[in-house]
Amino acid sequence: MMLKEIIGIAQEAGEAMLKIYNDAQDVEISRKDDDSPLTKADLASHHIIVDALKELDPETPIISEESGVPAYDERNGWDTFWIVDPLDGTKEFIKKNGEFTVNIALIDDGIPVMGVVYVPDKETLYYAEKGKGSFKQVGTEAPEPIYSTASTSDDELIAMQSRSHGSGKLVEQLKEKGLNVVKTIPAGSSLKFCLVAEGKADIYPRMGPTMEWDVAAGDAVYRYSAREGSHSSPLTYNKEDLKNGSFLIGLKDNVEF
Incomplete structure (x- = not known):
């Protein structure tokens, strides 16, 4: 290519x-x-x-x-x-x-x-x-x-958090969904995907809207950071409306957002 x-x-x-x-x-x-x-x-x-x-x-x-x-x-x-x-x-x-x-x-x-x-x-x-x-x-x-390894909801998790759009309630919201978040790391832009891809964080939860162009490149970096094959991702592309809803990157489990 x-x-x-x-x-x-x-x-x-x-x-x-x-x-x-x-x-x-x-x-x-x-x-x-x-x-x-x-x-x-x-x-x-x-x-x-x-x-x-x-x-x-x-x-x-x-x-x-x-x-x-x-x-x-x-x-x-x-x-x-x-x-x-x-x-x-x-x-x-x-x-x-x-x-x-x-x-x-x-x-x-x-x-x-x-x-x-x-x-x-x-x-x-x-x-x-x-x-x-x-x-x-x-x-x-x-x-x-x-490389990164997909986590499970039972693991102690480090979560990425948006530096500009972050919520002080993030850990509480994630715990309500059964996730044991022990630490958050703030970062801007698509760096949040990349830090999960290189194993510096376990998950990237996004509670607010994004557009497809915000996430596509970072999503690729995460997907192909698996040691074998590729990680699954909830994100899809070329939707009628290019706006994404809430999503969570980095878990094996299917957690609804």
Whole structure:
């Protein structure tokens, strides 16, 4: 497939974002129709990624957070498509805490078969491909495989928690569902998937809504971090409404959310 090229595209977009991030004392913010924040970095990354994907793979359609979503009547016929979040964690970008990412994923027959998550401020790359596993690379170091083991609800669990959307009631909510959560780790953007994929946390519960482009690349990194085969995931793609409901990543058990 085109994994090497996709990694290069994500890194180029990340460098453009980082230039804006480092050059501006205050990040200039506008608002989208849903009142979510938008910066010049979102748009710069979007144009780099979409233009590069169109050149690299002109036959495959693209959904990007910043380009609008084609009507379902059109998308319903897509077997394969790219889905992109040019800047995941815009709130973290604005807060300048470094926890923002570039997310690019390839969806085939409803599942992510390739995913790249790049963390520009940390020069850290996570990537995965179906059948080949998940990897982490820091700076110019050699990539290393990452692994995770799906937990059970009886285990003592470390849970990821959204840094910007987290709830102080998360542990209580999870315990009500029979989960023995002993610790939470806050993080921004798709890093939450990646930290579960590399075994630094056991589960990532998401109580609020996300969009498919928020989760696809991180979902791929988690799915293919299994030592054999792939982990199951509750997330699906190219739904009529691209909004996801609540979900839980990292458990063998089926826990309803």
